[in-house]
Amino acid sequence: MxxxxxxxxxxxxxxxxxxxxxxxxxxxxxxxxxxxxxxxxxxxxxxxxxxxxxxxxxxxxxxxxxxxxxxxxxxxxxxxxxxxxxxxxxxxxxxxxxxxxxxxxxxxxxxxxxxxxxxxxxxxxxxxxxxxxxxxxxxxxxxxxxxxxxxxxxxxxxxxxxxxxxxxxxxxxxxxxxxxxxxxxxxxxxxxxxxxxxxxxxxxxxxxxxxxxxxxxxxxxxxxxxxxxxxxxxxxxxxxxxxxxxxxxxxxxxxxxxxxxxxxxxxxxxxxGLNVPGGIRAPGSWHTTYGSGVRVRTAPNTSGGVLGTLPAGVDVLVSCQQKGQVISAPPRTSDWWAYLPKYGGYVTNVYVGSGAAKLPGVPDCQ
Incomplete structure (x- = not known):
């Protein structure tokens, strides 16, 4: 290029x-x-x-x-x-x-x-x-x-x-x-x-x-x-x-x-887990997703544009979380959305982590 x-x-x-x-x-x-x-x-x-x-x-x-x-x-x-x-x-x-x-x-x-x-x-x-x-x-x-x-x-x-x-x-x-x-x-x-x-x-x-x-x-x-x-x-x-x-x-x-x-x-x-001299680790914590075709959106709601979809059951890096649209997929319901810095977008917490509505230990987005 x-x-x-x-x-x-x-x-x-x-x-x-x-x-x-x-x-x-x-x-x-x-x-x-x-x-x-x-x-x-x-x-x-x-x-x-x-x-x-x-x-x-x-x-x-x-x-x-x-x-x-x-x-x-x-x-x-x-x-x-x-x-x-x-x-x-x-x-x-x-x-x-x-x-x-x-x-x-x-x-x-x-x-x-x-x-x-x-x-x-x-x-x-x-x-x-x-x-x-x-x-x-x-x-x-x-x-x-x-x-x-x-x-x-x-x-x-x-x-x-x-x-x-x-x-x-x-x-x-x-x-x-x-x-x-x-x-x-x-x-x-x-x-x-x-x-x-x-x-x-x-x-x-x-x-x-x-x-x-x-x-x-x-x-x-x-x-x-x-x-x-x-x-x-x-x-x-x-x-x-x-x-x-x-x-x-x-x-x-x-x-x-x-x-x-x-x-x-x-x-x-x-x-x-590797020792990589000079490498800067992307900030955030790792969380496992579940579900197939989970969409990453530009905003914490389903009106946000789709930036991409996640491979099923993949670990993702989360830097913060933000309140947004309530999403329900029984038995999970949440109005919190995880921000994925590597995608530059949000995924509902319904499909991230172990099932808690709000991810423990993850700061609110400022």
């Missing part, structure tokens, strides 16, 4: 060996026991502090997960890699790449996967970035870019390349789009889980989800979101803090049939 108005200079030829050495992670300062994972969830976690050059969290950093949409980082980097000096990104490509990065558009990813040789993209990017456990999709599913295997450690390598090695126009374009990630993906799934739910102000994200056939919160998808080999997959990756101080990668697998809201909550709970 305007980050490449002029030329794109990429002088990368012959840099693979040097780059691989430059982006290999340093030893960890934290053990696996620092990461708390909900029962039934398989997780791979890495948090890298760029200021100190050390990891603050690592759990199964080399465990492979199907990438889902996180592979779009490699797709865009492969596209930009061989543009050559003094090259303008055509408007049509910029439009596709913008929506692929900001709103995780699958049709854009499929377009570049097809025109740039599918698995050959991965074959090129692995040595370029010094990736150690990233592989193309299985031979049985060559066209499924979401089946590319990625790890938390390799994801750190990708972001370290972007932030510390990539030519400035490449860094500014890709990271600029990740900082503008939309709440809703183009498939109707709410992608503000994990990093985007926990941290305030400076963060960028490239999220991934696969195998969830139920509503993702924003709208009813027009097609199934992602594909699934075994279990539902949900990943949050990106940067947190001023000057992208910390790089965060959390990959998760959930038991087959897990609703999107539960996976969203479990992943966010893992992220909430």
């Amino acid at each position: 305007g980050f490449l108005r002029g030329t794109l200079s990429i002088a990368l030829a012959g840099s693979s060996v040097l780059l691989a050495a430059a982006v290999n992670p340093l030893p960890s300062t934290a053990g696996a026991d620092a990461v708390v994972v909900p029962p039934g969830v398989t997780a791979g976690v890495a948090v890298f502090d760029r200021r100190t050059g050390t990891f603050t969290e690592r759990l199964n950093p080399d465990l492979q997960f199907r990438s889902a949409s996180v592979v779009k980082l490699l797709i865009v980097l492969d596209y930009l890699w061989d543009r050559g000096p003094a090259y303008d990104i055509p408007a049509a490509d910029r439009a596709r790449l913008d929506v692929m990065l900001q709103s995780s558009d699958d049709s854009a990813a499929s377009y570049y996967w097809d025109v740039r040789g599918g698995g050959a993209i991965i074959d090129r990017m692995v040595p370029r970035l010094g990736l150690t456990h990233t592989t193309r999709p299985p031979a049985t599913h060559p066209g499924f870019w979401g089946y590319v295997a990625l790890t938390a450690a390799d994801t750190i390598r990708i972001y370290r390349y972007l932030l510390d090695q990539a030519p400035a126009p490449v860094r500014d374009y890709v990271m600029g789009n990740l900082y503008q990630a939309t709440r809703c993906g183009t498939d109707g799934f709410d992608q503000y889980f994990g990093i985007a739910s926990v941290f305030d102000l400076a963060f960028s994200v490239k999220q991934g989800w696969s195998g969830f056939n139920n509503s993702g919160g924003c709208a009813t998808p027009s097609k199934a979101a992602g594909v699934d080999l075994v279990q539902e997959a949900l990943h949050t990756t990106g940067t947190v803090g001023t000057d992208d101080r910390s790089i965060v990668a959390v990959y998760t697998l959930h038991p087959d049939g897990t609703p999107y809201g539960k996976a969203y909550t479990d992943l966010t709970r893992i992220t909430r």
